[in-house]
Amino acid sequence: MAPYGSWASPVSAELAASHDGRPEYLDAVGQEIWWTAPRPEEGGRRALVRLRPDGVEESVLPAPWNVRNRVHEYGGRPWAGVEREAMGHPLLERSRELGEGPLLVFTHFDDQRLYAYEPDAGGEPRPLTPVSETGGGRRWCDPLVLPERGEVWCVLEEFTGEGPTDLRRVLAAVPLDGSAADDRGAVRELTDDRHRFVTGPRLSPDGRRAAWIAWDHPSMPWDGTELRVADVSASGSAGGTLTGARTVAGGPEESIAQVEWAPDGSLVAATDRTGWWNLHRVDPETGAAVNLCPREEEFAAGLWKIGLRWFAMLPNGLIATVHGAGDTALGILDPATGELADVPGGWTDWASALAVVGDRVTGVAAGPYSGHEIIELDTCTGRARVTGSAHTDAVDPAYYPQPRHRTFTGPDGREVHAHLYPPRNPDFAAPDGELPPYVVWAHGGPTGHVPLVLDLELAYFTSRGIGVVEVNYGGSTGYGREYRNRLREQWGVVDVEDCAAVARELAAEGTADPARIAIRGGSAGGWTSAASLTSPLAEGVYACATIIYPILDLASWATGETHDFESQYLESLVGPLAEVPERYRERSPQHHADRVRAPFVLLQGLDDVICPPVQCERFLQQIAGRGVPHAYLTFAGEGHGFRRADTMIRAIEAETSLYAQTFGFEPAEPGVPRLELKP
Template structure:
């Protein structure tokens, strides 16, 4: 039952099925209680246990394979297979960890092929040593993965990503990232062929390089159906792949070498994040030449070039996204000539495109976000999708019937869905009248509501990237707060993807300005309309979002407190030698050239202006983070000492950029809640104490 403002009683009943299979019902009177103090079954351990999502889906014969998170197993990524009879099982036991570190964010870490006898053959990158291994899962209990590549003693070693098995050639082709010295920028990347017989495991000379190394970054080669051409994507500093990339096309000779590689599409101001071939041997790629990532098709020419690209479905929507990881897949051709594609503006859908007629038909269902991973098998397509009421799961579409079904990692409600947040997709107005996209999650509980005379506190979430996007999906970390009476607003600030190139280019040379302004504008709007308590607003973010959170505490007086997670805090340090190679020149576009605008680097760095911080904050950091290293967090905390501002610094052994271990995520989430309850004046007895020092 619920009590209305007039004092009348209404009845609210909800039914659900939990992970245990038990049906539950939430019914009873709604009690008014202080926001932030509501009891909730969504605890931090539960949120941590359900963190992460399936990735890198692929078909192996009639089976479906993917990688899956294992927070309770030290955060490793498991390789999982779904057999034809529907049973799921791990391909590799712990501690095997199927994850690449190429460009630190990794990418496609495995490849497998079905064989007539002996079962499948799989090649994968093992996270601890980054070597490629080959494994035959059905070779017997004593069979173990065998290394294919050597260990390198230089810097970060030799790493591999985006493998493709060419069993007829006795090789696996992949991207090799090889360090040549101790600095994070002492690195080269080439396409390389590794013998499947293991002869390169102790002999670097047995690795056959396919490309000439003239480009700083490359994606894995895609072989044409006739085996005569290979295509891949390349780019160079200071560009990021969403700024400009080039499609490389080379002839593949009879002995497997690449000849005559040349640029056939793209350029410094055109981003092409994926390229592949259709069954007829035509090149398919996504390009943002119109301001939106749309699909194109082109015929290779006899002279090794490419004919005029033809747009397949021009529309002011995104048919691809930012290439943060090597080997992401937003579209895949089917054997019947159709193309499965993830597309949308803000939210995304899975559509089936007829490239000849231009017809695009979307899949029906509750999913609002499709990840950049697709696999096709005959007329069936499998992707990874989620929605506001479900976490990421594997969804199969039968293109003959239009029917969908869940085929892996099926969502199971960890708690009664009555505790899930109910999002509102909003567009706010920022400085200069610009649009700001956001998802707002008001406090929500089946049996509690806030007092009539009290507005709820809100936390403004700034996503990472900053060339990223906050998806509209179920997130138990958000539910952790909303079910306790604390609202959350995820802001897709200027610079975010999903809204065209003009929207993401708003952040060019404006990092620390536009992102901060947009988050503050959303917070102020929520307060002005009576949705949020203006005295109890917080800001929170990780990585680039951690930067925005810290910059917001320095540059605005909007927030009562903030949570800063593995952040960038010192632009000059990050621009020189305090990050990895992939993003080492990212600030050229986000801030400007260091030599040209050195004062801007000082002006915007939170570490240079700790005297402006007056709000309490929590700083969370992984000690193995090479992207946003702990040295910046440690310098920041040292400068805050003795300034009279309450703050806490929690550093976690064994964690890198993005927390993966269940115990870390649990501790971090509880500490964040402890900051808010103390700052917002909320009384709770179930929150571990947070030692705030001044």
């Protein structure tokens, strides 16, 4: 028996850090499946992983290669590949001479250039695009390798000045022969830059048309987008051009998150025109749309990164699709009948990454007791199996929490969805009558969603006797557009109210100790955590807070202190700055430091251009001398989202020490550094 918080656990900070991240950007190259994988122990780089048909899994590019880009700062699909033996363009004579095997095109994070690489032929990757010294340089993502044209078609994000919004985005064609490696003029622009944002092109089965998604400020992609279609000219020395570009669907109040061509030449789009992201067949000429499976479920989510894929077409016309309300499943949809058959298994979250090889569909999935794995579905037999990145229990699963879905009641009786993770450790029990401390986790975004899956960082706390509740507050994806729109002009209100409502209900029902409830979050979750310390809506609820790379000053963030992608996000989240400037001040923690009573720790990456350190620094100037215990930890080489193992370990230990000092327990591990809290 031991007090909550002081339980010894085999889930160490080192273990949690080593399992951070998941496979991303999965795709097929011939008969093989490839993806990018996190490497926290290697400075946080993303490795490119190959799964051969015989089941052998191997990392292809060694350090320091980092398969990642900075398009929109969050990054987009960083690679694509084709089988080299299928090529037939004279520009690729060199590749054909190298024999069989794949040709890969990828972006390298350090210089943001596009590279070509033949992994089975030896040698090093060769650059395809030039370096730029202007502003944030040139960035490329969502590539489509077209060997018959001798080009890669992709999104080009190009800075035109030194400011974070001095840039343009177009669809571009990059020669595969390397002629553009030192010559920007050799890159062909396929579209003009009339739209601020574009996704990569998708070519029709006959190669005669291209489709992509576009949108403009102040809309975010979950607010309103356009489905664009253009004709593709015949191949020639120019490699083909796009003509007659037109919008066939979408608008300011319709979000189209993904588009693909069906084998019959029609388009399939995930659009929320019904209030839910459902799959629609869209006529590429008229824009007429038919809902293929009308349900109050989401078949897509927020397009935070270009190249996310919630559905994929099978050669026989069936559609593999991720779908659900809250939890997600992988299903096979017959568009002719609307019938949807789900994959059996214990997975509760399928990522936006699907690949098709013949009648096999491969995706990335996790469950409450398993991390993200590569899952292959045989659509002929209905059998699903783990084929890559297999989950293995790093510790006895008895130390994992046993989570459950909860629906809480927020202001005005509104539903608030959350996941509850009570403390659990087979070796310990708390003294009779003691209620456990709890931490409210507010996710980032804020137009995001936290799934019910195994997270060893979360298990680190629950196995020590600290409960966690993850709140999908109003504004979260996964529950339809109406739920998502609750946050319009209400950021700093609805999110704060919903998290506080969950905390109060847990206390009232006797689940949590009302005197020992904390809040934590990163990015938009860091905003909600900080706002909860300064807002009257959550007054007296939280004993302390962990605030990670947050937004703290709305007005300055909206006027030059963040990147282009989110530079006008607050126009919908808070309201037009020109019309309601007082609202920006009233809700910002920066201007209400005098209301902070609870201890807190601020964790910040020094290379963060999305939520820059200056926001924390100004806030701390206001806190100084007010007698509030706090700490500020910064991490060189880290941006928005910690990736390095040593950073994550230090952050977890600092958070633990904050809770120990605030909640009144001694950590079981004597090696956990005591966080110095300065008044």
